[in-house]
Amino acid sequence: MSNMIASLYNIRLLDELAEKTTIIHNLHPLVKVLTTCLYLIITVSFNKYELSGLLPLFFYPVIVMALADIPVVPLLKRMIVVSPFIIGIGLFNPLFDHDPVVILPWMQISGGWISFFSILTKGVLTILAALLLIATTGMTRIAAALGMMRIPKVFILQLILTYRYISVLIEEVGRTVRAYSLRSRGEKGIRFSDWGSLTGQLLIRTLERAQRVYYSMCCRGFTGEYNAGSEKRIRTGDILYFAGWSLYFVVVRYFNIPATIGSLITGVGR
Amino acid sequence: MSHHIIQADNLKYTYPDGRQALNGVTFKILHGESVGIVGANGAGKSTLLMHLVGVLFPDEGEVRIGEVPVIKKTLPVIRQSVGMVFQDPDDQLFMTTVYDDVAFGPRNYKLPEEEVDKRVKSSLETVGILHLMDRPPYKLSGGEKRAAAIATVLAMNPDILVMDEPSSALDPKSRRRLITLLQRFAHTKIIATHDLDMVLELCERTIILKDGKVITDGPTVEILANEELMEKCGLEMPLGLQNCPVCGAKKAT
Numbered sequence: 269m270s271n272m273i274a275s276l277y278n279i280r281l282l283d284e285l286a287e288k289t290t291i292i293h294n295l296h297p298l299v300k301v302l303t304t305c306l307y308l309i310i311t312v313s314f315n316k317y318e319l320s321g322l323l324p325l326f327f328y329p330v331i332v333m334a335l336a337d338i339p340v341v342p343l344l345k346r347m348i349v350v351s352p353f354i355i356g357i358g359l360f361n362p363l364f365d366h367d368p369v370v371i372l373p374w375m376q377i378s379g380g381w382i383s384f385f386s387i388l389t390k391g392v393l394t395i396l397a398a399l400l401l402i403a404t405t406g407m408t409r410i411a412a413a414l415g416m417m418r419i420p421k422v423f424i425l426q427l428i429l430t431y432r433y434i435s436v437l438i439e440e441v442g443r444t445v446r447a448y449s450l451r452s453r454g455e456k457g458i459r460f461s462d463w464g465s466l467t468g469q470l471l472i473r474t475l476e477r478a479q480r481v482y483y484s485m486c487c488r489g490f491t492g493e494y495n496a497g498s499e500k501r502i503r504t505g506d507i508l509y510f511a512g513w514s515l516y517f518v519v520v521r522y523f524n525i526p527a528t529i530g531s532l533i534t535g536v537g538r
Numbered sequence: 539m540s541h542h543i544i545q546a547d548n549l550k551y552t553y554p555d556g557r558q559a560l561n562g563v564t565f566k567i568l569h570g571e572s573v574g575i576v577g578a579n580g581a582g583k584s585t586l587l588m589h590l591v592g593v594l595f596p597d598e599g600e601v602r603i604g605e606v607p608v609i610k611k612t613l614p615v616i617r618q619s620v621g622m623v624f625q626d627p628d629d630q631l632f633m634t635t636v637y638d639d640v641a642f643g644p645r646n647y648k649l650p651e652e653e654v655d656k657r658v659k660s661s662l663e664t665v666g667i668l669h670l671m672d673r674p675p676y677k678l679s680g681g682e683k684r685a686a687a688i689a690t691v692l693a694m695n696p697d698i699l700v701m702d703e704p705s706s707a708l709d710p711k712s713r714r715r716l717i718t719l720l721q722r723f724a725h726t727k728i729i730a731t732h733d734l735d736m737v738l739e740l741c742e743r744t745i746i747l748k749d750g751k752v753i754t755d756g757p758t759v760e761i762l763a764n765e766e767l768m769e770k771c772g773l774e775m776p777l778g779l780q781n782c783p784v785c786g787a788k789k790a791t
Binding site: 280283284286287406408432477480481483484485486487488489490491493495 | 588591593613614617618621622624626629630632633634635638642643645646647648672674676690691694
């Protein structure tokens, strides 16, 4: 049960990290959202057999993580939670795709494995980028940036309230499960027969709680628009950040850097 | 200052599940008054407060804040002049830092950021937690959370403060601090609570609710000292008015 309570504090870690004031945190949120979007598009645009071309894209999360002073382990833990889904998507590729692909003159791997690893890498990269965006910007500022991009208000509100609802839900789950475990004579987990009533209770309670939170927002003049405070203007540094990364992503997309370096080295070797 | 008058006229409200929570509540609260609303559990206190800020609307009757009736159209005005402190501060604190939480209201009214900053800092200073400005609200203690919740309301510069159980779940020291704080406020105050000793200290007037009706409305000292009346309403005289629990000596009246 303590895991449950601990995860409650973990879920807020991203929010806490977002309050730091590093060089990355101080960038304009719009610039970070755009950079992340571009990064995601470039990452998924790679052909399923182009594994090596993806590798230079690892620079982006690594550099952002270092500059924004974001700890690696908590992010990796979150990646592990999502990894079964990614593995599930690519799992059958090695079984059905047996076309051999030549890696090195003396080594052949089936295309299925290559595409499996390519899906895995793309998954890792895109999730890392999304997590980093939240950890360096915070949900409210992301919402403000989406507003600047003229995304309809209703979607932004949905996003923000869903994000808030997660912590409301987890708090209630934590309390319910703790109360359950205290009366369940040391059993592990929750008995199958109790799942129905427990989830039903949870739904009703979290809905009520969410309703109260919403009321309290309304009482303070909330009319469907989340105001994160007036954002700073976009500065030259922000534009340079976006331009720099864009250039890098485009170069990575059109030139297979690892292959080029490899051929250069082998060329020199000859 | 007529717009600080709160008038409830024959309020009736039935919850969707059929429970009648208010059954003809009528009262008038004047500018600068401090009124305690007491009653047993389920008497309709919280429902009544919800009507004062337009979270719920009556099936019959109406609420007026000054000249303005509380209806959907007038809510922006109403909510600027009536600030509500919820029973559970966790319901009221949902942003990532205390500062952002307090700034939430003023920002919704599109105030310039310098004004927002000024209001946030002065409200936090008033409740004595300016130093907690950058902390995440869920890491505060119960008393600090309550103070933060009050600050979120103060930042809206309301004329009227409506509070639901402000002293619940507070340790004695935090409760004392809260009472001292509220004593300093010149706002019109409406406090729904079970803490009758606090009512005795803060409110010169008390309204007792029972089964959704006003049973009595008058000077606090007279009402709370009326043992028979209190008993009838499922209440008890405040400890401050009871005999000494050790020697049984009567309280001086």
